[in-house]
Amino acid sequence: MGGTFDPIHHGHLVAASEVQSWFDLDEVVFVPTGEPYQKAEREVSTAEHRYLMTVIATASNPRFTVSRVDVDRDGPTYTVDTLTDLHAQHPDADLYFITGADALSNILTWRDSEELFALAEFVGCTRPGYAMDASTLDGMPHDRVTIVEIPALAISSTDCRERTGRGEPVWYLVPDGVVQYISKHGLYARAHLDTTTREESA
Numbered sequence: 031m032g033g034t035f036d037p038i039h040h041g042h043l044v045a046a047s048e049v050q051s052w053f054d055l056d057e058v059v060f061v062p063t064g065e066p067y068q069k070a071e072r073e074v075s076t077a078e079h080r081y082l083m084t085v086i087a088t089a090s091n092p093r094f095t096v097s098r099v100d101v102d103r104d105g106p107t108y109t110v111d112t113l114t115d116l117h118a119q120h121p122d123a124d125l126y127f128i129t130g131a132d133a134l135s136n137i138l139t140w141r142d143s144e145e146l147f148a149l150a151e152f153v154g155c156t157r158p159g160y161a162m163d164a165s166t167l168d169g170m171p172h173d174r175v176t177i178v179e180i181p182a183l184a185i186s187s188t189d190c191r192e193r194t195g196r197g198e199p200v201w202y203l204v205p206d207g208v209v210q211y212i213s214k215h216g217l218y219a220r221a222h223l224d225t226t227t228r229e230e231s232a
């Protein structure tokens with residue numbers, strides 16, 4: 031499962047757990063992005079902070095691991111590189127790439143999108159606020175994409191950052207260790223101010 035994970039939240043973890051169970055996967059590898067170029071218009075926490083929060087959030091699940099392939103690669107993060115690197119590390123594994131409905135609907139804009147479906151099967155998880163129907167899959171090879179309905183959790187990293195910036199709690203939206211990590215490192219203290227500034231100047 032690739033993501034910016036700024037911060038990782040229970041929506042990510044439930045999606046990963048459901049897909050692991052649905053396909054009886056041996057392992058779910060969380061891959062924090064190095065440089066999420068499609069989020070370049072906003073400030074993103076350092077890759078090390080996002081990587082460490084992902085490690086903390088996944089530590090208790092024996093089937094969850096975290097990969098540094100995207101964090102350690104220079105330049106913008108492209109999933110074609112992620113999957114190529116993971117394939118090199120696990121040459122005998124069948125790879126599944128887990129996404130939410132919003133990310134899935136953008137896949138045809140991703141670099142070398144025509145190659146992606148040969149490298150992995152894509153799993154699109156339902157997500158509150160993002161409709162997904164047969165037309166979402168237009169242009170994708172239908173035998174390489176599966177939609178999985180997961181328990182709806184209307185949680186986003188954006189909302190977690192903005193709540194923290196306003197001094198509101200994120201307990202139970204993110205794992206306890208991630209709440210403590212955010213507090214210890216003072217992450218997102220300005221997130222609300224940044225949003226307000228953007229809205230005012232729009």
Ligand SMILES: Nc1ncnc2c1ncn2[C@@H]1O[C@H](COP(=O)(O)OP(=O)(O)OP(=O)(O)O)[C@@H](O)[C@H]1O
Nearest residue numbers: 033034035041129130131133157183185186187188
């Ligand atoms: N609540 C959720 N339910 C299902 N899938 C989710 C949920 N939140 C995120 N995802 C999926 O997890 C992957 C990584 O998401 P990402 O790290 O960008 O989180 P986000 O909450 O969408 O972040 P942001 O609000 O900063 O854009 C994406 O494929 C996204 O669609």
Ligand SMILES: O=C(O)c1ccc[n+]([C@@H]2O[C@H](COP(=O)([O-])O)[C@@H](O)[C@H]2O)c1
Nearest residue numbers: 032033034063066068107108109140141
């Ligand atoms: O390959 C691309 O061009 C591409 C463009 C945008 C997003 N992605 C990947 O999609 C995953 C979710 O990204 P995001 O930005 O929604 O956190 C993550 O693994 C990204 O690297 C990949």
